[in-house]
Amino acid sequence: MAKKADEITRALKLKAAPRPNALTFRQGVKKYVLPFEVRALNSDGYLFVHIPPAANILKITDNGLVVVSDDAEAAAAQQSFRTTRKRTGRRTSSKVEMAPELQEALRKIPSGYKLSYTATGEPRLVKTRTRKK
Numbered sequence: 001m002a003k004k005a006d007e008i009t010r011a012l013k014l015k016a017a018p019r020p021n022a023l024t025f026r027q028g029v030k031k032y033v034l035p036f037e038v039r040a041l042n043s044d045g046y047l048f049v050h051i052p053p054a055a056n057i058l059k060i061t062d063n064g065l066v067v068v069s070d071d072a073e074a075a076a077a078q079q080s081f082r083t084t085r086k087r088t089g090r091r092t093s094s095k096v097e098m099a100p101e102l103q104e105a106l107r108k109i110p111s112g113y114k115l116s117y118t119a120t121g122e123p124r125l126v127k128t129r130t131r132k133k
Helices: 005-015 071-081 100-107
Strands: 017-020 024-027 030-033 037-042 046-051 054-061 064-067 113-117 123-127
Touching (some): 046 071, 054 071
Antiparallel strands (some): 017 037, 037 046, 046 054, 054 064
């Protein structure tokens, strides 16, 4: 069953992030900040604004903003406000090919030691730390 425009508007109130002191009023050269917490969402063709106690979905047109009252258009606006989450898949680690000479050299490192480099770049053996609980 399709949602009504009022239900969609109520649902968008919870989704929109609050922006304190977002409303301004200009009189002459003086600009006043109105102490309202505004919740807003915007997309390419629509704008949702919630200023307590009123909330509306507005369509952006060439002539300005028009209030959306049609249920189908409100559903389209709700769809346009959705943001997709980027999902990162697990990276499959490819097996690293190691030269046999390097493999043999690493096997010769005694247990309890690790390979390190000095400031000049020369390799040396360093005793590994044993951490106590």
